[in-house]
Amino acid sequence: MNNVIELLKSHTSIRNFKEYPVSDETVIELIEAGQSAASSNFVQAYTVIQVKDPEKRRIMAEIAGNQKHVETSPVFLVFVADLERARLCTTLHGEKMEEGQTEAFIIATVDTALMAQNLMIAAESMGLGGVYIGALRNNPQIVSELLELPEHTYPLFGMCLGYPASINEKKPRLPVKLVLKTDTYQNGAEVQLLEKYDQTISEYYSKRSSLNRSDTYTQQLARMFSKPLRPHMKAYLSEQKLNTK
Template structure:
């Protein structure tokens, strides 16, 4: 494998960083690389907020289940799906045109994710490490208020960046056959492949926790999916200008 493949195959989330700062030039280079990610119809429907205010860092860390690395990392970014810039540039508000539709929101979410992953790969190529912080969605209304987000902008995840001060073991992924299908979705093969993966992840957790945990992937996913989490996301989306023009062209029988 070449250098790029080796780097991608060795990705690990980094949650402990040295005190070495990330200079502005390096950060901007990383974000320029992020901007070169593919974008749906070139909408570039995302924005990035660099959080340098220590008080806002502390508030975001608290929202994100008090994850200490949100305040300790040299750089903390909030990645947002952003249709506001498009709306303003085209002279639309949330109620005109077809800006805040589900389709455009999905495109904006994908744009943000693709750009962010470009940023992580770029950062790792420069010797930095990163971890995504989905927990900023724990209290999404509070994040939007704290960051003064306008309508049609949704905070999607945070990202800690810095120089690694740890070398965690690689987290194993599902067997390729569990995610790769040929010509149709093959549900029949999933049980055996997930069973194989459960054995792998159990060994991983034993090593990672020093024998304190043997939770496999199915155990972890069952726990995650057995309790409600972030149930206000749909309400947030509906209250921020998204979906406002979704019903314009619906047939009467489709409307609820």
């Protein structure tokens, strides 16, 4: 195993940070590493907003279901999927951007996620740690107002970063056999493999040192996907002139 793979395989989300600050130079270095990710058609459809204003961070922590680390982590970034820059480029050439295209929405979302994950790995390589904050989408409207986001953009997620004060045990992933298939999706062994994975995850949840609980992977997904997931997103994205056609 080389050093990069070792780093990737040692990832765990960090929600507890030392008070030690992260310099602006480090943040710029991380952004540049993030920007080096591949980008669909080279659009680079993202903007990252570092939120330093304590009041904005307090409100965002509340939006995220009172996730205290959103308020207290040394660095808090919001990753904005951004097609507004594309609109500007289009206008600069006397054209009008075709708004609301699902394909453009996918491009912006994927570009932003790849950039963020590159940045996260770069941070981990420097001894930092972090956690994504998808829960900002509990109220994307308020996040947009706080950050003065224009149409054709949306806050995909936030990210807390800092030097880890504690590190969780690594969470076991799905067996490769469930994730890697050959030539066809079908392999007939899904249920059996899921049952085995349930045992692994259940053991992990019951034994881990913090927030241990009795749960399985399939139960977790059943709870999640049997009810509406942030149903306000569709109307919000339409208002931002995203993903309407």
